[in-house]
Amino acid sequence: MAGKILSYKLSSGYEIPMIGLGTYARKADTGQFRQAVEWGIEAGYRHIDTASCYKNEEEVGEAISNKIYQGIVSRQDLFVTTKLWNDSHAEQDVIPALKSSLNRLKLDYVDLYLIHWPVSVNSMGEDMKIDFVETWRGMEAAVKEGLVKSIGVSNFNEEQLTRLLQNAIIKPVVNQFEINPTLTQHKLVDFCKKRSIMPVAYTPLGLISEARPEFIGKDAIKTDPKLGEIAKKYKKTRAQIALRYLIQRGVAVLPKSFTKSRIEENLNIFDFELSEQEMAIVDSYNIDHRCVPGTAFCRHNNYPF
Template identity: 35%
Template sequence: MQTLTLNNGVEMPALGLGVFQTPPDETIAAVTAALELGYRHIDTAAAYGNEREVGQALRDSGVPRDEVFVETKIWISDYGYETLHGFDKSAAKLGLDQIDLLILHQALPSDFDRTLDAYRALEKLLADGTVRAIGVSNFMTDHLATLLDATSVVPAVNQLEIHPYFQQRAVLDFDTDHGILNQAWSPIGGITFYPGYGEDRRSVLQDPAVTRIAEAHGKSPAQVLLRWGLQQGRSVIPKSTKRHRIAENLDVFDFELTADELSALDALETGRRGGPEPEAVTLAAYGRAIPEA
């Protein structure tokens, strides 16, 4: 497994299993399959509602704890004073004393002071050794610039929606310039994306440029998209509940895309976001409380 070194020296497997929108009753089987197949990086979040099941699969797997990199996210309802309690809830559900990477799930632009207080709580957890690295998710360049000016620890990771149809190059470049690792959620475009309007509706997995490259390498379109992210130095966290897909997503370290193929995928940018608009995230709209452990 290829690894990436975070800005504080912590090593992280470049590819992990994501469990976004994985129902709790399917999470144990998915994480169990991933660990059996060789995954050593699992990404979850308080808001996913399946941290407890991730923890159960980790315990039942028999894989030593120090061999698995676990990351989770604090939800906006626990920002501010409640962030330390948010960690306690996540750690209890996961059954872990230490979390490898703890990140803020979203910026809260309407109350950025609350976001800053939450990040300062992450800094305390890092200093205490209860987390090994801290970071953010879905932070845009202005959010990052304000955060860097007001806090002491540069985020180790910024987890973003990144795939050929939506590449967020300005944010990627900002992160790279400041030593922040880019991590791609939805790296194979799991949401349906639209390169045009009307009837021109397709997933990036079905794009002719992607399928041509896949055929040339004897790989699947999903494997090509994961390879595109890995070769550009990103961490990728694809999700699946199907064992054969989980295995397929891991089988991306035995081929390499050419410079022309990378350029062809870069050229697919549409500028159309599949996930929520970061500036629209508010407590009123999204701030449902996360249950206690």
């Protein structure tokens, strides 16, 4: 791996590596998550992003235990994030949900625990209309119990963050939301930074991903020859340019891959720097397109988009 991985000091005082390995997949073979995380740790990733709803915490935990057992990393070297699902938003449900995640991950704490969405559902998927400020009390209790170092949110909009900040005793350190060259999110990124909330980009490859062929034609990021020239100049791929663009904006990135060579490729973004002009070219690919619109919750209270 070329270039040292940058990290950022969160408002809680803990450091978050600017790149983490994403682990969400709609479909996976048995062992594929474990294998990807093992390759990731071997390649140098020290930040892993999972969630209880990804149904992969056991495999992610196995990979972590294996790499610790083999002496490749120690627990303190790793920054592990998991997320509270929408069906456990009642204050008294937060710690039990986190304990179940820890049990599956075979860890006694996580570095970061996020409220996955501001919406709440019951086991039937119906809207529970639980106020996320109530959920936050449970998150704060989890910090006090030593089960998590830092707490934050995901998919929160400006208004929701404002309300949370007004009511929080422990401030959220992160908002994880979709950011990529076709969804640049300047307004929300600036809003977060001004309030010491670290913006973390999910789906950072956006329309570069082959997983999204339905958007062919809208994806200048994939086809524009100017980006090809930039990539050639630095001997990088389009994906690496997209990730580097986010890092240079002060946004942490969570690319997911099951492919060993891509897991390695995505990490190799710390040995070059895009010029202001090149940053502007990547920025021009914005079409405000969401890969993850969360449509299942679009009629729910607190749907953020």
